[in-house]
Amino acid sequence: MWSFIGLVLGFVHVAFAIVYLYLTWHHNYWKKRGIVTAKPFTILGTYPGVLGWGKRGLVLDVQEVYNKYKGKHRAVGTFLTREPQLLILDPALAHEILVTNFNNFRDTITSGFVGHNEDDKYVARNPFFSSGDTWKKRRTEGGGGLTANRLKLGYAIWQESGQRLLKYMEKAIAEKGNIIETRDLSYRFMANTMADFIWGIDAGSLTCKVQEQCEFQKVSTAWAFIAFQSITKFNRSLVAPFMRKLLQMRLFSKETDAFYLQLTQQAVKLRQNGNGSNRADYLSHLIQLQQKGNIMDDSVGHALTVLMDGYETSGAVLYHLLYSLSEYHEVQEKLRTEILDALGDDKSISYEELIALPYLDQCVNESLRLTTPIGFLMKICTRPTQIDVGNDKTLNLEPGVSVLIPAFQFHHDESLYPQADEFKPERFGNEPATEFTKRGMLLPFGDGPRICLGMRVGQLNVKTAVVQILSQYKIRQTKKLSMSSDSGLGLFLDGDIELEYIKL
Numbered sequence: 331m332w333s334f335i336g337l338v339l340g341f342v343h344v345a346f347a348i349v350y351l352y353l354t355w356h357h358n359y360w361k362k363r364g365i366v367t368a369k370p371f372t373i374l375g376t377y378p379g380v381l382g383w384g385k386r387g388l389v390l391d392v393q394e395v396y397n398k399y400k401g402k403h404r405a406v407g408t409f410l411t412r413e414p415q416l417l418i419l420d421p422a423l424a425h426e427i428l429v430t431n432f433n434n435f436r437d438t439i440t441s442g443f444v445g446h447n448e449d450d451k452y453v454a455r456n457p458f459f460s461s462g463d464t465w466k467k468r469r470t471e472g473g474g475g476l477t478a479n480r481l482k483l484g485y486a487i488w489q490e491s492g493q494r495l496l497k498y499m500e501k502a503i504a505e506k507g508n509i510i511e512t513r514d515l516s517y518r519f520m521a522n523t524m525a526d527f528i529w530g531i532d533a534g535s536l537t538c539k540v541q542e543q544c545e546f547q548k549v550s551t552a553w554a555f556i557a558f559q560s561i562t563k564f565n566r567s568l569v570a571p572f573m574r575k576l577l578q579m580r581l582f583s584k585e586t587d588a589f590y591l592q593l594t595q596q597a598v599k600l601r602q603n604g605n606g607s608n609r610a611d612y613l614s615h616l617i618q619l620q621q622k623g624n625i626m627d628d629s630v631g632h633a634l635t636v637l638m639d640g641y642e643t644s645g646a647v648l649y650h651l652l653y654s655l656s657e658y659h660e661v662q663e664k665l666r667t668e669i670l671d672a673l674g675d676d677k678s679i680s681y682e683e684l685i686a687l688p689y690l691d692q693c694v695n696e697s698l699r700l701t702t703p704i705g706f707l708m709k710i711c712t713r714p715t716q717i718d719v720g721n722d723k724t725l726n727l728e729p730g731v732s733v734l735i736p737a738f739q740f741h742h743d744e745s746l747y748p749q750a751d752e753f754k755p756e757r758f759g760n761e762p763a764t765e766f767t768k769r770g771m772l773l774p775f776g777d778g779p780r781i782c783l784g785m786r787v788g789q790l791n792v793k794t795a796v797v798q799i800l801s802q803y804k805i806r807q808t809k810k811l812s813m814s815s816d817s818g819l820g821l822f823l824d825g826d827i828e829l830e831y832i833k834l
């Protein structure tokens with residue numbers, strides 16, 4: 331009996347020792363290379379939030395390390411769970427990694443999130459989750475339908491969507507009063523615009539009854555929720571990546587895959603039967619790609635790439651901007667004056683005018699800085715690279731090691747942006763935002779060859795809605811909200827965003 335208990339205890343000890351060794355195996359990695367190390371928690375790495383430990387997510391964990399080491403070093407050694415990762419503390423070094431030295435940092439951590447489940451075939455077509463030459467092919471294919479020229483040709487979609495948004499708001503105010511929950515309003519607008527642009531359909535999100543959810547929006551909300559939850563799960567699996575294959579982990583669910591496949595098949599069929607054949611939308615681009623050999627799965631994959639951020643991320647940017655405008659009345663008035671001048675008597679604005687409105691552009695950039703919906707960029711070193719980490723030290727970074735560029739932290743750094751927590755579009759008044767990006771300190775869309783592929787679409791989405799709303803309504807805040815809900819990707823407004831819309 332005693333010998334059996336002894337055996338079990340011995341086994342438990344050995345098992346613990348193996349797990350401990352596995353989790354701490356690399357802990358001397360940075361020390362051996364003479365790099366200052368942010369001390370990791372024994373089994374959780376530097377950022378317990380990434381494993382769902384404690385109440386904070388990754389963004390706030392990174393903030394703590396950033397605050398401790400910034401200004402003293404250009405980069406600091408950390409551990410993403412058990413793997414060594416370099417945290418970049420100097421925006422100029424971030425620029426080197428993203429732009430100047432891009433060929434040495436071509437891949438991203440998210441490239442490792444696909445390929446574990448054969449059925450997860452649509453997300454595998456998204457450049458955000460691709461690596462190497464596949465990434466380049468997907469980016470070139472998908473990006474062809476998002477050029478400035480194509481958006482200009484399809485601009486009528488945004489104009490029409492803007493009109494529908496105003497009609498929906500009128501109906502909502504007549505039936506329910508002046509206070510409109512603005513997260514819902516923003517997603518309704520994005521669902522309508524993206525469904526029209528991608529599939530050439532009326533999603534019904536602005537033409538349905540007030541507060542009613544159409545099927546497209548219901549499915550898209552559930553789909554985006556599952557996708558973002560899966561990203562969190564994949565982040566957690568960084569501790570044991572072999573589990574991904576074992577558990578057949580996937581990002582999109584079977585049910586939503588079936589919905590979007592059917593939607594794309596029907597939309598292609600309708601278009602091939604002549605319905606809307608003169609439209610310059612994303613569907614026409616997908617059909618052109620099919621004529622060059624793309625299969626239906628490619629089309630669904632590209633469509634969902636545009637939907638992912640055209641719906642979810644653009645929606646988040648819009649409601650944060652409207653919330654800031656409701657708080658900063660002077661900014662709102664100044665922006666309205668610019669918009670009303672541009673709209674003129676015929677109340678219309680061309681694509682070029684809309685994109686070029688200077689103060690609107692400043693407001694969007696300032697809102698993106700404050701919110702930073704994708705709070706960090708994780709790149710993987712793909713070729714041996716020498717990095718000047720400051721204090722006369724050079725690091726020979728090996729392929730396979732990842733770096734974290736803390737966009738959110740740069741955007742909230744008082745030494746880069748005085749009064750960083752204030753919404754001050756005037757920051758971008760003296761020089762264009764692109765100059766801030768070149769210095770590596772403004773990265774809401776990333777930078778370099780992997781810069782956000784849908785940046786123009788995202789900006790067009792947000793700018794269209796703001797121009798329409800401000801041309802008709804004054805926005806007032808009804809209650810102050812906190813920014814406490816850390817999704818693991820960024821910080822977002824907590825709770826219902828009930829803003830008051832008063833007709834001008």
Ligand code: HEM
Nearest residue numbers: 457458636639640643704774775776780782783784787788
């Ligand atoms: C305003 C809303 C948006 C924000 C803030 C945003 C932000 C970002 C960021 C930070 C990245 C990572 C860049 C990097 O790794 O260096 C990214 C990548 C990407 N975004 Fe967006 N995005 C937005 C809208 C969109 C839209 C509307 C689309 C689709 C039309 C889109 C498609 C993509 C794709 C495909 C990538 C991966 C690019 C690559 O790896 O080559 N995004 N975005």
